[in-house]
Amino acid sequence: MTSQEQNPMDDLSKKMESQGYLEEIRRILTGYNRKELTQLNKLLKDKKAFAAEISQLLPEAFSQLIESGEVNLDTIQPLVEETLKDSIKKNPRTLSDILFPIMMPAIRKAVSEDIKRMLDTVNSTLEKGFSPKRLAWRIQSIFSGKTYGEIVLSHAYIYQVKQVFLIHKETGLLLAQANIDDNPTDADLISAMLSAIKDFVQDSFRSGKENLDAIELGNFNIWIEQGPKAILAAIVEGNVPQNYRLLLKETLEGIHIDFSYELDNFQGDITVFQQDKELLNKCIQKEKKPQKKSKPIAALILILIVLGSFGYWIYEKAIEKHHFNQFVTSYNNTQGVIVTKTYKKNGQWFVYGLRDPLSEKPGRLLGSYNLQPKKVKFKMKPYYSLSPIIILKRASRKLKPPGTIILKYNSDTLFISGKANKNWIKETKLTAKMIPGIETVIFHTTHSTSNRQQKLKQKILAIENTVFSFPYNGFYLTEQQQQEFNKLIKETKSILKFNLNQDSIPVIIVNSFTSKSGNANANKRIAQERANQFINLMIKAGLPPEVMVPKVVFEEKMKKSLPPRSVSFKIKYVKPNNL
Amino acid sequence: MIKKKITMLGAFAVGKTSLVQRFVRSIFSEKYHTTIGVKIDQKIVQIDHQDVNLLLWDIHGEDEFQKVKPAYVMGSAGFFIVMDGTRKNTMNIGLDLLAMAQKVAGNVPFIILINKSDLKNDWEITDSDINNLTNKGYSVILTSAKDNIEVEKAFLTLAKKLLN
Ligand SMILES: Nc1nc2c(ncn2[C@@H]2O[C@H](COP(=O)(O)OP(=O)(O)OP(=O)(O)O)[C@@H](O)[C@H]2O)c(=O)[nH]1
Ligand SMILES: [Mg+2]
Numbered sequence: 001m002t003s004q005e006q007n008p009m010d011d012l013s014k015k016m017e018s019q020g021y022l023e024e025i026r027r028i029l030t031g032y033n034r035k036e037l038t039q040l041n042k043l044l045k046d047k048k049a050f051a052a053e054i055s056q057l058l059p060e061a062f063s064q065l066i067e068s069g070e071v072n073l074d075t076i077q078p079l080v081e082e083t084l085k086d087s088i089k090k091n092p093r094t095l096s097d098i099l100f101p102i103m104m105p106a107i108r109k110a111v112s113e114d115i116k117r118m119l120d121t122v123n124s125t126l127e128k129g130f131s132p133k134r135l136a137w138r139i140q141s142i143f144s145g146k147t148y149g150e151i152v153l154s155h156a157y158i159y160q161v162k163q164v165f166l167i168h169k170e171t172g173l174l175l176a177q178a179n180i181d182d183n184p185t186d187a188d189l190i191s192a193m194l195s196a197i198k199d200f201v202q203d204s205f206r207s208g209k210e211n212l213d214a215i216e217l218g219n220f221n222i223w224i225e226q227g228p229k230a231i232l233a234a235i236v237e238g239n240v241p242q243n244y245r246l247l248l249k250e251t252l253e254g255i256h257i258d259f260s261y262e263l264d265n266f267q268g269d270i271t272v273f274q275q276d277k278e279l280l281n282k283c284i285q286k287e288k289k290p291q292k293k294s295k296p297i298a299a300l301i302l303i304l305i306v307l308g309s310f311g312y313w314i315y316e317k318a319i320e321k322h323h324f325n326q327f328v329t330s331y332n333n334t335q336g337v338i339v340t341k342t343y344k345k346n347g348q349w350f351v352y353g354l355r356d357p358l359s360e361k362p363g364r365l366l367g368s369y370n371l372q373p374k375k376v377k378f379k380m381k382p383y384y385s386l387s388p389i390i391i392l393k394r395a396s397r398k399l400k401p402p403g404t405i406i407l408k409y410n411s412d413t414l415f416i417s418g419k420a421n422k423n424w425i426k427e428t429k430l431t432a433k434m435i436p437g438i439e440t441v442i443f444h445t446t447h448s449t450s451n452r453q454q455k456l457k458q459k460i461l462a463i464e465n466t467v468f469s470f471p472y473n474g475f476y477l478t479e480q481q482q483q484e485f486n487k488l489i490k491e492t493k494s495i496l497k498f499n500l501n502q503d504s505i506p507v508i509i510v511n512s513f514t515s516k517s518g519n520a521n522a523n524k525r526i527a528q529e530r531a532n533q534f535i536n537l538m539i540k541a542g543l544p545p546e547v548m549v550p551k552v553v554f555e556e557k558m559k560k561s562l563p564p565r566s567v568s569f570k571i572k573y574v575k576p577n578n579l
Numbered sequence: 580m581i582k583k584k585i586t587m588l589g590a591f592a593v594g595k596t597s598l599v600q601r602f603v604r605s606i607f608s609e610k611y612h613t614t615i616g617v618k619i620d621q622k623i624v625q626i627d628h629q630d631v632n633l634l635l636w637d638i639h640g641e642d643e644f645q646k647v648k649p650a651y652v653m654g655s656a657g658f659f660i661v662m663d664g665t666r667k668n669t670m671n672i673g674l675d676l677l678a679m680a681q682k683v684a685g686n687v688p689f690i691i692l693i694n695k696s697d698l699k700n701d702w703e704i705t706d707s708d709i710n711n712l713t714n715k716g717y718s719v720i721l722t723s724a725k726d727n728i729e730v731e732k733a734f735l736t737l738a739k740k741l742l743n
Binding site: 168169170171172173174186188189192193196199267268269270 | 580581582583584616617619620621631632634636648650651653654655656741
C-alpha cells in the first residue's frame, strides 16, 4: 500500500505540479511566480533581513517625505538634538566611553599627519642650507634610514620626562608611577593635587569643550592625557616632541584595555598596577642635544634660516642672560643672601654681595637655570643674616640640641623646649644668648637622666639591696653567699670605674647590724669586728681599701628589720675634701 | 598598599583644616586662614595590621560666595561632614552638603563631626539636635581640634568603616 493510493487529492496536486499547472494558476491569481513568493515569504519571517530591506528604503522614503513637505526637518532637528543632549547629560560617560576607542586612533592619525606635513616643510626649507653640522645630520640620515627632516627636528629637542603618574580618574589616587631617577617625591600628594586641579578646571570651564591637557609650572610642564577611567600625567622639561603625546595616548589606551576590569572596580588597592613594572617605563624619556642650551624648536629653525649661525650665537647669549637674570632674582630671594652687584666680563658672570655661611649654596640653583657653575664667579662677603630661618639654623648648629629638644624662633626670641640633660641646659643658658640674632632665650625644658645615670642608679640599688647574714659566733660565707659576694664585687668595681661627677667619688659604707639587747658594748665590738672582716674580704677581692668605711648600726634604729648579725651596704658620693 | 580618598565637608570656619592638621601633623593654630580650593594631605594609618594611605581632601567651606564643587567629592571612599557646635546654621549647611555628597559619591561611609567641643558652654547645637541626628542613624562624634579631643578616633573610625 502506498500513500498515493490513500489520498487521491495529494496525488492530483503532485501531478499538476509536475506538469506546471499549479504554477500557472498561481501566476494568474497573484501575478507572482512560485520562486518570487517563497522569497517574499522568507523575507517577512526573517526579521533581520526584513529590517535590512526596509532600511534601504527608509532614507529614500524619508527624503521623499521631506521633499513633499509632509515632514519638516526644522521640527525634527531640535527633537534629535534634545534627545542626544539629554542622554549625554544623564550619563556623559557612557557616550565618551563608547567614542573613546573609536575616536582616539582617528585623532592620533590626524595628529601624526600634521607632524608629517610639518616635517615635509622643514625638509624643503632646510635642505637648502649648509653647515658642517647639517652635513653630519645628512650622513646620519643616510645611515639611519630616517629622513633628513626627522633628524634635524630630533636634534632640536632637548627634553626630559622626569616623572609619569597614572592616576585613577574618579578618586585621584595614584595607581602607578615611574621616575627618571629614583628620588621618591610625594607622588601620592602630587597626583591628588593634579586631579583636584583637573576637577577645578573642568568644573569652571564646563561650557567649553576644553579638556585640560597641560599645566605650566615654572620650569616644568605637566602633560595630561585623560581617558575615561584613568589619567596619565607626565612632568616634562624642555621641548618635548609632539609624538610624545602619542606615546602617552597609546600607553593610556593600552592601560584601559589591559586593566579595564581593575579600573572599573577600583577600591583603593593598587597592587595589580604596581606589579607591572614596565607599565609606565617607556614614557620616561629624555633626549640630549649636542649643544649646551635648549631652545624652542620653532625659534631654532627660524634663526637657523634667517640669521644663520651669527644670529644663533646672539640668541644663545640672550637666553643665557635671561637665565642669569632669573637666577640672580631667585638667589637674592634666598634666605641669608644679599646680592649687591652683578656684571659680565669676558664671557664670565660676576656676582657680588653678602652671604651667610649657613645659607644655601648657589650650585643647585644654578643648575635649575641651566647655568654652568664655571660661568658664574661669586664674590660674596660673609655676614650674619638675621633672617629667622638662618638664625634658627645657626642656633641648632651652635647648640647641637639632642633630638628631644625643639628650637623655635620668633622676633628675637629663641624658644627651647623639650628634654635634655643638665649639662646641656646649663651650657645652653650661657651660649644661646651669644648667637647673633638672638636677644632673649626662653626655656621650657626638663632634665633627662642619661642612660648612663640610669644604669648607675640600678647598680647602686642592687648593691644596697644585698644583705649577708652570719651565724652566731661564726664568720664564713656559704656557697650561695660566695656567689652573691662575687656579684657584689663586680658591681662595686663597675661603680668605681664610673666617674659620674668629677668633683665627687663614691664611698661604700659597710653596715654591720647588731642589737642593744644583752651586752650592748660587747655586741658593738663584735659587729665592728665583723665589718672589718668583711672589708678585708673585699680588699682581697681587689677593691681599694680607701673607699670602704665600716659602720655599726643598732637594729633598734632600723625601720625595716634585717636578720641579726648581718652586713649590708650603702653607696655615698662625697667630695674628696670632705673625707 | 591600599589608598583611600576622604573628603572634609562643611560650612566655612568649622575647623576642617584644623582637624586635618591636628590629625596629620599634631598641630593647631588659633589663626583662621580660610582654605581656597582644596588642600590635600595624607597620612598612613594601620587598620587591622594593614597599612592604609588616607588622602585627605580638605575642601574650602561652603558659604554664600563659593559653593562646594561636586567634582571634588567624586570618588571619595568616605567623608566627614563637619559642623561647628557654636554656630547652629553650620548644621543645616552640613546636612545640605551631606545630601550633595551622597548624590555624588554614592552610599559610602561618613561621620558627622561636631567640632569645637572645648567651647561646649557656648554651643548652639543642643543635645536634642544631636539626638535628632543619631536617630536618623548617622554616626556623630564631638571633637575638638584645639584640645585634641576624639580627633584621632574620628579618623580611625572612618578608616575602619572604609575597609569593611
Ligand atoms: N576653640 C576651637 N577653635 C577651633 C577648633 N577647630 C578650629 N578652630 C578655629 O576655628 C577657626 C577656623 O578653623 P579652620 O580649620 O580654618 O576652619 P575651616 O573649616 O578649614 O575653614 P574654611 O577653610 O574657611 O572652610 C580657626 O580660627 C581655628 O583656630 C576647635 O576645636 N576649638
Ligand atoms: Mg580650611
